[in-house]
Amino acid sequence: MEKAKISTSQLFIVMILFQLSNSLLIPLAMRAGRDSWLAILIATAISIFLFFIYRALYLYYPSLLLTDYTEKLIGKVLGRTLAFLYILFFLYSAARVLREFGVMLLSFAFPETPLFVASALMILVVIYTIYKGIEVVARTGELLFVVMLMLAFFLFLLIAISGLIDISNLRPTLEDSPKILKTVFTETLYVPFGEIIVFTMIFPYLNQAKKLKKTAVAAISITGVALAFTTILNISVLGVPLIERSLFPLLTTIQSIEVGEFLERLDVIFILALIIGGFFKVAVYTYCALIGTASLFNIKEPSKLAYPLGITVLFTSMVIASNYSQHIEEGLNAFPIYVQLPFQIILPVFLLFIAFIKNRKK
């Protein structure tokens, strides 16, 4: 762990940007069709419970990282193995986000640029940021958050003015309620909400531990509402069939804007949101892998790990899938159930259970 502190407002911003990131851009919870926004809201509510599990673990060891207290809880060999697996999980998640970022950028803005170049440029920036440490990541967040807020406001204003919103696209609601719950538990709960598991690596840096609960709950709820709102906007502008065919619904919504015959072709808003979001999620994931590795292997200067880990993420992102359809297929059907469910929910609950028993003995 490096010697650094972040404030509650910084944590709040980092959490929001981290969760919004790619979730804002890809079709979220679309298996629930018209009711996807409901699925998002339900997932938000459940993820607040998840946060309380992570927080309970943090309260047992307020100065330790997730990868440190696994050793204390389940023994040296098992604990260190688990910590190592968590680091791999963070690296893989970072690689997935980087791949999504690269593909989005290429598929509509730079069709002739190789994926490797776009990803490499992004990872260079990420490497530089995490080399500087968590404080710099948090301060970058503060800066970018203002940009994101302005973009969101501008975008909503334009969509409202151009008269594209057709609320009747949202009806009928609750056409298939079991499907909503199924979507929540197979998909939406893990991306983006369950991903806050990485913050167990960041909570110890907080300067006012008492305010953690308020800050994080506010950040999670605001993210949930923002995502649900974006989904409502997309559905009411585009209609469900078109969203299901779109790789990036928000982009299609932005492209539909035509105000006064000159405010149109506003794709640049999407590119900005894409770069800010992609940068942030990759940076946070890689940073958590970095401090985890540093503490697991007792490396005195964690920042030296920035280059090797960054390049690992870059190459992993290149080899995880041969095309985007395969990438999405894995992201929807395999990754949530076989990787995210155990790492985000089952293992933390198990660790909490052990922590509870161990501390009761004392």
Add this chain to the structure above:
Amino acid sequence: MSRKWIIPFFMAACLPFLSGCWSSIELKELAIVSAYALDKKEDGTYVGTFQLINPMNVPGALQGGASGQNPSIATYTATGDNPLEVADRASTIVSRDLYFAHTSLLVISEELAREEGLSSILDAMERGIEFRTTTKIVISRDVKAGEFVQVLTAIDQVPAEKAIKSLEFTEELYGENIATNLQKFINAAVSTGKEPLVSGFSVEGDIEKAKTMEQLQSSDGSATIKVNGMGVFKEGKLVNWIDGEKSEGTLWVLDQIRQAPVNIDWENHEDAISYKVVRQKTNVATKIKDGKPAISVHIRAEGDLRVIEVPVDITNPHVLFRIEGALQQKIQAEAKAAIEVAQKTKTDIFGFGEKLHHSEPKVWQQFEKEWQDVYFPALDVDVTVEAFIRRTGMRNNPYLFDLNKKSE
């Protein structure tokens, strides 16, 4: 290399990537396509005609709007097996890269729309990066799509712009048309409870002359582009045309009327009173009656009297009520006629099915599959109209009233 050189080295190494020149294209290597027209040849291949903007001849602001000696557009024709191949072939003829991001009009010939439909064409447009889904679609009626985009226009330098403007004006002023873009078309085409409508265009006059500068050198031109009816699509294919009053009726039901005029007969005088709609709202309600769907359409219109060609005492509110009653009957008849035509062709252009899906999602499932062919044609539609005359222009009684008094 010493350590202090590493960072400058990295920064220098990034420079070639960061300049953003990777796939840059110079402006002079681009040909901006303003309209894309597709026809079909007998052997099944597509013939694409591209209306390219000729930047040298479009007068800029600095030139004070004086038009050049040459046409402001150039058109090129190429053939191919799909829209993309056509565009690629055309690029080789034009010797520039065709740039589609500013294409505002997609013209499909009537023949192609009828025989093959649009389903196989539009995917290329929707999938492509440059092509916008806000591009308007029109059908060229009784004329080849390729010839349609070759006609020069006088006041608007770019014919594609002129076509879109006249489309929007007829939509707004006459309520006889509808501007459909790619996105709306595809959304309606994939929906089980709705079918798309696309405006038709025709060319009146001598097309061959209209392609040359002769067209612009006379005040009336050799040929004019005209909006002409709305094409009804079913399963992606053009099946029917709606013209005149029927198209107005269609737009009444679709809640798309903005300023349409309504003429009514008065005491044996044909079209004696003209009414201009200012505000309009159509509500469509669905209900299930004896296990069968029923639709009630309620139209509410507000407007002014604009032309009165018979002596009517409009200072008398009772007379105004009678005029309102006549207006209601007229609008109701138009709307009903439009619905009947749609039922006859078995195409739910009004989206009644979609409305039913919204309000009765459970019942909809049993109708969904056979909606267009069985349930929609047999649908019980009830049309009610409320028309209000709010003002009568700058005068009350027409001067004809006084003329009549004089002659008595």
